[in-house]
Amino acid sequence: MKQLTLILVTSLALIACSKEEPAPEPVRPVLSIEVTSEDQENLGRFAGTIQARYESNLGFRVPGRIARRAVDVGAEVEKGALLAVLDPTDQQNQLRAAQGDLARVQAQWINAQANARRQQALFDRGVGAQAQLDLAQTDLKTTQASLDQAKAAVDQARDQLNYAELHTDHAGIVTAWNAEAGQVVSAGQQVVTLARPDIKEAVIDLPAGLAERLPPDVVFHVAAQLDPEVNTTAIVREVEPQAQSATRTRRARLTLAEPPAAFRLGTAISVTLSSAIAPRIELPLSAIQEVDGKTRIWVIDLQNQTVQPRDVSLVSRDEQHVLLEGGVQPGERVVSAGVNSLKPGQKVKIDEDSAR
Structure with missing residues (x-):
């Protein structure tokens, strides 16, 4: 009897061992992303x-041929610095001509003064005619006007000679040259660009x-x-x-x-x-799953290392990203790829690179 009992116990043990236990659910490696909220639109x-x-386009106030440039592009210059020079020959000739006219008119004016004094003296002694005195005084006034005009012409010619040199009216940096040495430029033509660096x-x-x-x-x-x-x-x-x-x-x-x-x-x-x-939440397009007309994502339980589906509402989508109206909070982690092969409660292993 004891032997029969031992045989029965042994048989039951063998039968129990012969039943296969169900294999544990495999742990699935997943890529994931931490949810962040954006409040700025790029x-x-x-x-x-x-x-x-502020930039100034400078040019000569007189026409002429550029004799030389004093600075190059990129140079820093102070107020009044020389930038370029024209060939001054024409302006020098004009100044000499104006000075010659001035000398001639000055001689005429000296002669007109002497004649006016002489006619006045004759008239005072009673031997001179009023008509001669009036003529002499008129000639003196006319010569005086001519003298003033000649002096103005000299001043203008001297200014023209000074205008043959191009100077800065403020400190700055030369950013561009639009004319080269030897080039003939007209009055007011843009020659150089000067920028204020302040x-x-x-x-x-x-x-x-x-x-x-x-x-x-x-x-x-x-x-x-x-x-x-x-x-x-x-x-x-x-x-x-x-x-x-x-x-x-x-x-x-x-x-x-x-x-x-x-x-x-x-x-x-x-x-x-x-x-x-x-504030809005942006996720990659690969993070969403369409099931029965609903959109869901897979949220990772970091403590248990499992995933659960969650329904979300989309605001918009493009070829690479989706915008969510809600359903997930900043700081949570969701699966970013391979969502179609997950099951609720499935164990997952977060990829180390994606968890950073």
């Missing part, structure tokens, strides 16, 4: 340069459509292209009223809040436009 990034707000601004070209719908609270973030750590903010000073026909862009000039010292004239910059918006 309107685009554009390249531009730092330019002077007030700088950022200059960019915006698409015409964006320029027309810029939000009133738009913020411009300006950074040097070679060193993004050098940056500041800016506001719009002016936007050209008409778009350029070739590029369909409108030039915008921005007033810099606190221009860094590294923002020199001509510095290449990158300008990012942003505007304040209602």
Whole structure:
């Protein structure tokens, strides 16, 4: 009897061991992303340069041939500095001619004075005629007017000679030359561009459509292209009223809040436009799943390392991203890829790179 009992117990044990236990659910590695809330809308990034707000296009006040240029592009000049010189031959000849006319008129004026005094003396002694005295005095006045005119002509010729030298009327930096030595220029023709470096601004070209719908609270973030750590903010000073026909862009000039010292004239910059918006959540398109007409995401329980589906509402979507109206909170972590192969409560392993 004891032997039979032992056989039965052994058989039951063997039968129990023969039943296969269900395999545990495999742990699935997933890519994930931490949910963040955005309150700024990025309107685009554009390249531009730092330019002077005030520029002067200078030219000679008289025509002539440029004899030499005294400075090159990029030179810093003080007020009154010499920029260029014309060949002064024509102006010198005009001055000599005016001085010759002045000497001739001065001789005539001296003679007219003597004649007027002589006629006055004769008239006072009673031997001179009134008509002769009147004629002498009239001649003196006419000669005096001619003398004044000759003196003015000399002064004008001297000024013309001085105008053969082009000087700055304020301190600045030479940014462009539009004429070379040996070139003949007319009076007032633009020869050199002089920029004032004390007030700088950022200059960019915006698409015409964006320029027309810029939000009133738009913020411009300006950074040097070679060193993004050098940056500041800016506001719009002016936007050209008409778009350029070739590029369909409108030039915008921005007033810099606190221009860094590294923002020199001509510095290449990158300008990012942003505007304040209602808080929203943006996720990659691969993070959502469409099931029975509903949109859901998979939220990771970081403590238990499991996932659960959650229904969400979309505001908009494009080829790469979706905007959510709600359903998830900033700081939560959701699966960003492979959502179609997950099950509720499934164990997952967060990829180390995506968890950073």
